[in-house]
Amino acid sequence: xDALMTTAISVGVFSGIWAYLSSAFGLITWAGFLGCTTYxxxxxxxxxxxxxxxxxxxxxxxxxxxxxxxxxxxxxxxAALMTGIIxxxxxAQAKFKSFDFIPGAxxxxxxxxxxxxxxMQVVPxxxxxxVLGYTSESLGIWIYxxxxxxxxxxxx
Numbered sequence: 001x002d003a004l005m006t007t008a009i010s011v012g013v014f015s016g017i018w019a020y021l022s023s024a025f026g027l028i029t030w031a032g033f034l035g036c037t038t039y040x041x042x043x044x045x046x047x048x049x050x051x052x053x054x055x056x057x058x059x060x061x062x063x064x065x066x067x068x069x070x071x072x073x074x075x076x077x078x079a080a081l082m083t084g085i086i087x088x089x090x091x092a093q094a095k096f097k098s099f100d101f102i103p104g105a106x107x108x109x110x111x112x113x114x115x116x117x118x119x120m121q122v123v124p125x126x127x128x129x130x131v132l133g134y135t136s137e138s139l140g141i142w143i144y145x146x147x148x149x150x151x152x153x154x155x156x
Contacts (some may be wrong), residue, residue, distance in 0.1 A: 001144070001147060003029070003140065003141055005142065006140040006141070006142075006143040006147070007136065007139075007141065008140070009140065010136045010137070010139040010146025011036075011133075011136040011137075011140070011144070012038040012126050012134075013119035014132055014135060014139075015033070015036075015132070015136075016135045018032055018033075018036075018129075018132050022125065022128070023096070026127040027110060027121065027124060027125045027128060028111075028121050028122060029125070031111045031115065031121070031122050031125035031126055031129065032125040032128045032129035032132060033053060033129060034107050034111050034127040034129060035056060035107075035126035035127060035128065035129020035130045036133040036136075037107070037123065037129045037133070038051075038052040038055070038056055038101075038103070038126075038129070038133075039052040039132075039134060039137075040105045040133055040137075041101075041103060041104075042055070042101045042104060044045070044133070044134075044137050045137070047135075049130055049134045051098065052101070052104055052126075052129075052133070053126075054098045054104070055099055055101045055102070055103075055104025055105045055108065056101055056104050056105070056108035056126045056127075056130070057123065057126070058093060058099060058108065059076055059104065059105035059106060059108025059111075059112070060108040060112075060119050060122055061108075062086040062089055062090055062105065062108075063086065063108070063109040063112035063113055063117070064112060064117065065082075065086065066082035066083065066112075067117045070082050076091070085117060085141055086102075086109065090102060090105035090106060093105065096143040096150075098141035099156065100149065107126075108126060109123075111125075111126065114129065120125050
């Protein structure tokens with residue numbers, strides 16, 4: 001069995017656990033899966049974990065700013081204007097290494113809009129999702145290494 005398959009098994013098991021626990025604790029299940037997806041899309045491992053968290057959270061912040069400004073403005077085009085501004089900002093922040101995974105910012109922002117601005121529910125779910133991805137990948141790699149170590153010992 002290769003590392004991808006052991007990681008797939010680990011992701012499957014932990015995803016089921018997440019689906020159960022997130023509901024039990026009142027967390028947004030789908031937002032957690034977005035955090036996990038961001039982790040893997042950002043390359044996984046420690047760097048992917050860091051980028052997933054940093055970019056998802058900045059996306060949440062940009063969305064909250066857009067929602068707040070849109071709610072106090074009397075200009076009919078505020079929402080469209082803010083969409084353009086925050087889209088620019090989420091791309092421009094990629095000039096900084098910790099924020100250079102642009103899709104992560106869009107995921108955080110979209111999750112916040114989908115949750116109707118309830119960032120206090122989105123943030124913990126995104127963070128748990130990144131942990132889910134990191135834990136799943138780490139366990140999958142560990143299982144793969146254990147299987148190969150046993151296989152090598154059996155050949156001796």
